[in-house]
Amino acid sequence: MDELSLYVLDIAMNSVRAGASRILILLEEDEETLKFSVTDNGCGMTKEQVEKIKDPFFTTRKTRKVGLGIPFLTMLAEGTGGYVNLTSTPAAEGEHHGTKTEALFYRHHLDFIPLGDMTETVKTLIQGSPDIDFVYRHKTPIGEVSLDTEELRAVLGDISLSEPEILAWIGGNLTEQYQNLRR
């Protein structure tokens, strides 16, 4: 994968499959680093699962025998001198269950890959799971881009966020926010 936004998409898909109803995607950039985190209220994982998760031969899926997402991300983050941090509380252990995956990259390292198109990633997530609440925030030194599907839902009522017209509006809105930042 040649852009970080694809890794963000892949990690957020884990949250979707974990049955989350709310997923927070946070990107924080400064001169030195780029950090992203995906926090969900899904089913969570046990300590044993969290320990195994960096092993590419571990997966909970049944269609193939290897899990790829977290090992890929870890390789990439550590390759720039950064890290991946994963914390999780399984549903069995209480009300506040879910998983947080955090990855930090050093931007000036030769192996840092560009962030790429976050707008496409956010659109793809909403298209696939229009009933999940996504909160997207991207903080940069020159300003912030954000989107909260709960606000959009309040406007839209019973019209699904996955309707092509709505997705087009979401894409346009994020693109404009990014353009305003660069101005």
Added chain:
Amino acid sequence: MKSLEELLAIKAQMQEKVAMRKSSGDIRIVVGMATCGIAAGARPVLNAFVEGVNDNGLGASVTVTQTGCIGICQFEPVVEVYEKDKEKVTYVKMTAEKAKEVLEKHIKGGKPVTEYTIGASNI
């Protein structure tokens, strides 16, 4: 600016159309969006279908959905087309360009693009 007011206006325009849509949905396009699919380039394929359906006004009869890994990772991006009373068509190693062609020839034209399907021998 793509404001919430504009969203409200879109909503108003859509309300009638959506009521109609719920009764149909003859063709379902399913794009594999697991790690294997994403790594192979499924995101632009999915968005090409979503935009194509919108641009061609096919929303009433065509839905685009996502699925996980279906177990043929080496052929990703994989796209399945389900149509009422017809056999499922599985497209493999898709690109956004091929997606546009499939939309034109298969979804609109009714003829599967066999050279991109899993049955084609030159894949």
